[in-house]
Amino acid sequence: MFLQQLINGISVGGVYALIASGYALIYSLLGFSNWAHGEVCMVGAYVALMSVSALVLPFPLAALAGIGGAALISLFNERFLYRRIRENKSPTMFLMIAAMGLSTVFQNGVMLLFGSKFQMFPTVIPITSISAGNIRIGVLDVMSLAISAAALIVMEFLIQHTKFGLGVRSVASNSYTASLLGVNVDKMLAAVFILAGALAGVAGILLGLKYNVFPTMGNVGLKAFIASVFGGLGSVRGAILGALIIGVAEIMVAGYLNSSLRDLITFSLLIATLLIKPSGLMGIHVEEKA
């Protein structure tokens, strides 16, 4: 049973990881927690859902549309809100407050447009599982883990091994110096928002496939945020590690202790991280950016 619960936990953590890495990416550049990130997932899920149900696109195309939609919304947030706040030279806190506002605007906007009803994708993968001995893994979970892993690997590659990635890292390190050295900071930020948005879109669609699509589904972003704090704000690898640990911890708590302790333990972990090791598992120089 322990092994089965471990697998359940990794499958929960895998989706957290996609969202958490988006938090980490944006935090590493702008030094603020993008509270609207969970809603970007939700918008991605709705775009994909509408592409399937209203436009009758085949699922793979609809998924691409969803990922694109989430990337666009994420870019929209940057272009029309966050950039403006930066140009006004407002405190970083303003970014976070604006993001909180956006999050509610998106939730309520979607509620108005589509109602708060649970909606679902047509059956993409029938409910089956692979069993090995006593252990069963849902085919959808295997797919979702594989897709999460692939998306995260692509992102790591982009950040670590491309010229674009170098630009991003230079802005993350010091945006002023980077701009002096000829890096177009606004362009880099736009690109990062698109990347984070696309990851959120993937997460939104996977979440939608697993748990249905509804306006408040982006609230899962809160768990992902905790994962990124736990892993180290601004560290993408830390965020992924944190997400997997939190996913497993939640399942173990619900499985072996009591499910009402599930959120309590996750949030206690958040507080403990901030008190004991504010830089998280893999973060650096948090004081400067917080």
Added chain:
Amino acid sequence: MMLKRTMAAALTLSVMFAAAGCGNSTAPGGGNGGSGGSGQPAVAGDPIRIGYVSALSGDTALWGQAGLNGMLLTAEKINADGGVLGRQIEIVGLDGRGDPQDSVNAYNKLVDENKVVAVVGTNFSSCNIPMASVADQKKVPLIATAASNELVTVDESGKLHPYSFRLCFIDSFQGTKMAEYVLNKGYKTAAIIVNQGDSYSTGVADFTVKAFTAGGGAIVANEAANSGDNDYRAQLTKIVQAKPEALFVPWIYSDVALIAKQAKELGFEGQMVGFDGWDSYELGTMAEGALEGAFFCTRPGFSLPEAKAYGEEYQAKYNIGLEGECLFGNDGLMWIVQCINETGSADPQAIRDALENTTFFKGLIGEMSIDPATHNPVRELAIFEIKGADNVFIEMFK
């Protein structure tokens, strides 16, 4: 309690439709009563006035107006057949707006000004609980429709509200009956997953477990979870490993779909069993086949032949969508009429006594008797089975 949750859920889904639809579905006589209640006391030869309180405006007017329409339609038929005790029936509907204070005011007005002999309504426990105390003072019987909270007919200490009755079964009743049904079907071991933050779920679960164990069955796993977690595999893994023959799921349908899918993924092959929280036309589709063959209990809706015929008549007259609440309207009125006919008196006190001593009443939602100690109906449950995307009516279970 239960109904309020489902309604809230259903409503948020369809606020826009409701808002658009309500205007059209206004009952004849509309918000302020079927016909003008004068201030005169009732005398023989006058019509027998029967009141109705529910939300006739606002978010939940869809149900309120359906209940009133049902009463008006049935009253029209009774009157065409010569009325009751030679007198005509007159329905006076007042808008309680789904609000406790407005509902109490409406009840008072019906009793004080319209001189009604009995009142049907509402469908909300939150409204009926304060109305019950007022009815005790005014001594005019009140029959709730879908209000399923225990406190609608008894107070906190379990003392009976002598003038409060209800048509719907309460949460604990369906728990007990469903445990019996599952035992009758030959299942000896069962597991249960409970939504621990929801009193509907915990209430149903307590009575299910008690009755299942008392009937000789064994509960091999009793797991708690929270709605909104969305991932129930930690608990379901434990349940699957305990190998129960049946799994009780006293949850609201959107969670039920998730639970069913995850249980199936984890290899659960037993019988899934549900309650009236499952009663949604979307459940079969949402569960993507994971609930095939699962059964649940609820109200029969328009499944019984008499109810089906009534529904057709109702639609022909009002030309609006069918809502189960119109059956409650009919049954409330017919039950009162049965009591008036039995006692030969349209006096509120006589009606109350007859309501309390009802040993058999057959309405459009099935047969029932009344437990004089609690004023809760002992009634048949409708069993539905999920086949494909549909909930198929199987039988009435006594």
